[in-house]
Amino acid sequence: MQSFRVVVIGGGITGTSVLYHLALKGWTDIALIERTELTAGSSWHAAGGFHAINNDTVVAALQSYTISMYPKVAEESGVDIGLKLSGGIELASTPERMRWLKAEVAWHEMMGHEGVRLMDVDEIVDLVPIVNPEGLTGGLFDPDEGNLDPNGAVYAYAGAARKRGATIITHNRVLGMKRTRAGWELETEQGPILTEHVVNAAGMWGRKVGNMVGINHPVTPILHHYLVTEDVPEIMAIDWAMPAVTDLEGWTYLQREQNGAVLGVYESNPAHWHPEGAPWDYGAKLLPPDIDRIATELEIGFARFPALASAGIKRWVHGAFAITPDGNPLVGPVRGLPGYWAAAGVMAGYSQGAAVGLAIANWIVDGDPGDDVYAMDVARFGDWAASDDYLLATTYQFYARRFLTTYPHEQLPAGRPLHTTPAYEDLKAAGAQFGATWGLEVPQFFGPLDFEHVPSLQRDNAFPHIAREVAAVRNDVGAYETGVYSRYQVSGPGAAAWLDNLLAGRIPAVGRMGLTPMLHPKGTLMGDLSVTRLAEDRFWVIGSYYLQEWHQRWFTEHLVDGVRIENLSDAWLGFAVSGPRSREVVAALTGQDMSTFRFMDARLMDDTLIDDMLIARMSLAGELGYELTVPAARQAELWRRLAGLGVTPIGDRAIDSLRIEKGFGIWSAEFTQAYTPGETGLDRFIDWDKGDFIGREAALAERARGAARQLVTLDLGATESDAVGDEPVWLGARVVGIVTSGSYGHHVGSSLALALVDTEVVESGAKVEVSVIGERQLARILTEPAYDPSGSRMRG
Numbered sequence: 096m097q098s099f100r101v102v103v104i105g106g107g108i109t110g111t112s113v114l115y116h117l118a119l120k121g122w123t124d125i126a127l128i129e130r131t132e133l134t135a136g137s138s139w140h141a142a143g144g145f146h147a148i149n150n151d152t153v154v155a156a157l158q159s160y161t162i163s164m165y166p167k168v169a170e171e172s173g174v175d176i177g178l179k180l181s182g183g184i185e186l187a188s189t190p191e192r193m194r195w196l197k198a199e200v201a202w203h204e205m206m207g208h209e210g211v212r213l214m215d216v217d218e219i220v221d222l223v224p225i226v227n228p229e230g231l232t233g234g235l236f237d238p239d240e241g242n243l244d245p246n247g248a249v250y251a252y253a254g255a256a257r258k259r260g261a262t263i264i265t266h267n268r269v270l271g272m273k274r275t276r277a278g279w280e281l282e283t284e285q286g287p288i289l290t291e292h293v294v295n296a297a298g299m300w301g302r303k304v305g306n307m308v309g310i311n312h313p314v315t316p317i318l319h320h321y322l323v324t325e326d327v328p329e330i331m332a333i334d335w336a337m338p339a340v341t342d343l344e345g346w347t348y349l350q351r352e353q354n355g356a357v358l359g360v361y362e363s364n365p366a367h368w369h370p371e372g373a374p375w376d377y378g379a380k381l382l383p384p385d386i387d388r389i390a391t392e393l394e395i396g397f398a399r400f401p402a403l404a405s406a407g408i409k410r411w412v413h414g415a416f417a418i419t420p421d422g423n424p425l426v427g428p429v430r431g432l433p434g435y436w437a438a439a440g441v442m443a444g445y446s447q448g449a450a451v452g453l454a455i456a457n458w459i460v461d462g463d464p465g466d467d468v469y470a471m472d473v474a475r476f477g478d479w480a481a482s483d484d485y486l487l488a489t490t491y492q493f494y495a496r497r498f499l500t501t502y503p504h505e506q507l508p509a510g511r512p513l514h515t516t517p518a519y520e521d522l523k524a525a526g527a528q529f530g531a532t533w534g535l536e537v538p539q540f541f542g543p544l545d546f547e548h549v550p551s552l553q554r555d556n557a558f559p560h561i562a563r564e565v566a567a568v569r570n571d572v573g574a575y576e577t578g579v580y581s582r583y584q585v586s587g588p589g590a591a592a593w594l595d596n597l598l599a600g601r602i603p604a605v606g607r608m609g610l611t612p613m614l615h616p617k618g619t620l621m622g623d624l625s626v627t628r629l630a631e632d633r634f635w636v637i638g639s640y641y642l643q644e645w646h647q648r649w650f651t652e653h654l655v656d657g658v659r660i661e662n663l664s665d666a667w668l669g670f671a672v673s674g675p676r677s678r679e680v681v682a683a684l685t686g687q688d689m690s691t692f693r694f695m696d697a698r699l700m701d702d703t704l705i706d707d708m709l710i711a712r713m714s715l716a717g718e719l720g721y722e723l724t725v726p727a728a729r730q731a732e733l734w735r736r737l738a739g740l741g742v743t744p745i746g747d748r749a750i751d752s753l754r755i756e757k758g759f760g761i762w763s764a765e766f767t768q769a770y771t772p773g774e775t776g777l778d779r780f781i782d783w784d785k786g787d788f789i790g791r792e793a794a795l796a797e798r799a800r801g802a803a804r805q806l807v808t809l810d811l812g813a814t815e816s817d818a819v820g821d822e823p824v825w826l827g828a829r830v831v832g833i834v835t836s837g838s839y840g841h842h843v844g845s846s847l848a849l850a851l852v853d854t855e856v857v858e859s860g861a862k863v864e865v866s867v868i869g870e871r872q873l874a875r876i877l878t879e880p881a882y883d884p885s886g887s888r889m890r891g
């Protein structure tokens with residue numbers, strides 16, 4: 096039987112890039128298998144445009160990497176890829192959109208992208224004279240955009256990989272896969288093939304290929320249209336590199352194609368195509384144009400680019416590409432399927448192809464993607480995201496909103512509510528406005544029953560309600576639903592030793608809890624967890640609800656005999672009760688004297704008024720507080736009892752304000768895979784005196800050299816808007832940090848942000864500036880938390 100170390104399924108831009116990146120790392124026993132010819136999926140008829148914008152900064156950086164790879168791969172392969180770095184302009188037609196673009200410029204500055212700037216309408220028309228300026232307020236110019244020949248790019252990657260020793264097998268469909276002791280056995284049209292690793296880069300067929308190994312990836316094909324015009328005299332007269340144009344309010348994009356133009360449409364009423372995956376016999380062919388579907392947007396496009404309206408149409412291109420609920424790819428290993436890798440759902444292959452190739456090759460060869468690729472990690476979704484209802488609703492929403500303004504704290508409606516906790520109806524009746532985390536409805540804040548949330552770039556209309564919730568916690572008592580936490584029970588004779596090695600912190604004694612970072616061997620964070628010891632050999636490990644698949648993949652990879660892990664996230668739920676009156680409330684609830692229950696004590700109480708309640712004393716709000724967790728069936732009852740004791744319900748937004756006042760970080764903001772314990776202050780929870788643990792050597796090395804940046808609180812004073820995250824921190828003209836999260840501090844009465852700032856700047860005590868919606872605001876670096884720096888309220 097033919098065998099390889101890695102087999103990549105799919106010869107589009109993604110598969111060939113994966114193959115090339117594996118070859119680049121020196122692997123040669125690798126093959127790509129393609130059903131028909133290279134490019135025969137979405138890749139051959141792409142418009143070939145690329146850009147580095149993404150709502151995740153790491154994916155954006157990887158998109159820049161994709162763009163930077165094109166000249167190299169063209170040169171190495173000797174294939175002409177028709178690369179044109181023309182730059183691109185995003186058009187704005189409202190003052191609100193201009194503000195949004197201004198914030199985007201600041202984001203580019205934070206990313207170190209040079210030459211990105213706002214443009215006035217005259218300059219836009221000078222550069223792209225076919226733009227009708229009517230109604231425009233301005234635009235944003237990005238020099239790193241452009242387009243290329245999509246076929247050339249695929250053949251360049253394939254050619255360069257082949258030169259480095261990789262094998263490419265065409266006209267060979269993979270029919271099935273099974274895992275054997277020797278590896279993955281692929282059944283193909285040309286016979287069986289054995290491989291240690293198999294990569295699903297099957298584009299529009301990605302869901303079907305996933306089904307072959309028993310998983311249902313949340314990816315589905317969706318239709319997309321562009322047209323190519325005949326020669327346009329006004330374009331022929333342009334003798335400079337005409338930038339590509341995206342008309343954000345007009346739903347269209349434009350790029351020059353020889354003497355004519357490509358005009359593409361992101362219509363507001365998109366259509367799916369074969370949700371289960373493209374038919375196996377679908378070749379490199381086009382679908383008949385569906386002009387009715389895009390007529391409205393096309394009309395707007397012809398009004399914005401009038402010269403095109405009178406030009407003949409040379410070609411309609413109507414095809415499909417793979418899309419996921421959030422528009423980002425599905426990359427990485429899958430729990431329980433060793434040697435299987437997803438490289439699917441790549442919607443913008445010409446912006447992201449090399450990004451996916453690099454991450455997968457690093458992961459396969461080095462055991463690590465090399466960067467914090469969570470935003471495209473296949474583990475960011477669970478099975479729940481792959482039901483047709485959810486998948487079709489969310490992918491429709493993503494496509495239709497592709498060019499719409501996105502707002503901080505905006506909660507989109509598609510596919511919701513999917514999962515709710517038992518207390519959902521009660522909380523809704525109390526005025527909860529929900530957001531979704533990993534499919535679960537979680538209260539954001541509580542308002543009047545007829546309240547309509549209006550998102551905004553500035554402070555939104557939830558502000559007074561959040562203020563009220565914060566005041567309740569600081570002055571009285573509030574309760575936060577802890578459905579946003581995940582809970583794993585770790586038990587068995589090996590449990591303590593296993594956790595001691597997996598986690599960097601101290602394993603608590605029975606009846607106590609502890610906070611601990613979980614580290615990667617390279618010393619970066621893999622979790623900010625709390626551990627509660629219920630018995631000598633029984634623990635609860637608590638993390639974030641939305642990281643369930645990601646954390647369990649890590650746990651499973653490191654699991655040893657004698658340890659059992661159960662995911663209790665949906666089986667046990669509760670509330671975190673915080674505020675000066677919380678002791679009194681918990682005492683009334685349990686009928687017990689809580690005065691001897693110390694900070695970080697934790698006990699499973701079965702003699703409380705509610706059976707089986709785990710009480711743990713701690714508070715993310717920085718107040719006297721107790722986390723109360725009960726079997727899910729009793730959660731609604733718990734809430735009703737708390738409400739009866741006068742507890743104010745609070746949501747995520749109030750928690751943000753409260754925790755930022757205390758300088759407490761959370762995952763995805765202050766703590767990510769890209770950051771270290773030294774930078775984020777989580778090193779204070781490392782038990783340096785215990786024996787070996789994963790990441791110890793790297794953490795010790797960081798401790799010896801000192802962290803290059805530090806997590807600090809910034810006080811922005813009395814502003815009208817708050818930072819939200821990813822804003823640059825400036826010292827004069829130099830970017831010296833990045834905001835990780837921001838909120839108005841309702842109790843301290845100031846706009847606050849947490850930020851990672853260069854250590855030398857922190858130590859100098861210099862005043863810095865933060866770009867908030869693109870406007871620089873002076874900010875003071877605080878040397879201690881803005882609220883209760885001694886921690887006496889929480890420990891009292």
Ligand SMILES: Cc1cc2nc3c(=O)[nH]c(=O)nc-3n(C[C@H](O)[C@H](O)[C@H](O)COP(=O)(O)OP(=O)(O)OC[C@H]3O[C@@H](n4cnc5c(N)ncnc54)[C@H](O)[C@@H]3O)c2cc1C
Pocket residue numbers: 104105106107108109110128129130131132133134135136137138139140141142143144145267268269270296297298299300301304319320321412413414415416417440441442443444445446447
């Ligand atoms: C009209 C249109 C315009 C677009 N414009 C742009 C653009 O300007 N910029 C941009 O970045 N993106 C654009 N895209 C999207 C882009 O085409 C895709 O993101 C990209 O092509 C995805 O590449 P891929 O390699 O992941 O998938 P594909 O190109 O679909 O490749 C998957 C390959 O897997 C093979 N395969 C599947 N199953 C099997 C099997 N069982 N055995 C063997 N082989 C198998 C298929 O034959 C296929 O060749 C556009 C798409 C369309 C439809």
